[in-house]
Amino acid sequence: MSSSGVKTNATRLLTAAGIPFHTKEYEVDENDLSGTHVARQLGLLPEQVFKTLVLKGEKVGYFVCCVPVSSEVDLKKAARAAGDKKAAMIPMKDLKDVTGYIRGGCSPIGMKKPFPTFLDETAILFDEIYLSAGQRGAQIVIAPDVLTEYLRLTQVDLVKD
Secondary structure: OOOOOOOOHHHHHHHHOOOOOEEEEOOOEOOEOOHHHHHHHHOOOHHHEEEEEEEEEOOOEEEEEEEEOOOOEOHHHHHHHHOOOOEEEOOHHHHHHHHOOOOOOOOOOOOOOOOOEEEEHHHHHOOOEEEEOOOOOEEEEEOHHHHHHHHOOEEEOOEOO
């Protein structure tokens, strides 16, 4: 299953569930925690590397969107996907309290609580996508359909045109 020594809550959960994945490590640049930095480090298209964003809807509360690092989440599309009229990104200072993860190491897998999760529909263009393994410097590599089934997430258009 996991082909490296990266041990995080996310990788432990996937391993315990028998989910096929592997991990890739990269060098962290504290001055550039962007996903495009991760894509460059791993020699990938930025469209194949997904960032995990936590939003809060007016009515539905917290929910998670995974979008390509080269894209920006469309708040209206995200709110609509979650069944709300309005949504906003949560303040960065609240990220660890809400999810258990820090910026640059936030994974949709293994958050403190399960939140409704949405994956940008472009993920299906790839056999494998990359997303945070739950710590800076490590990415989980997983098939989008496997991730979709494991997290029971919804694939939908989430990015600004």
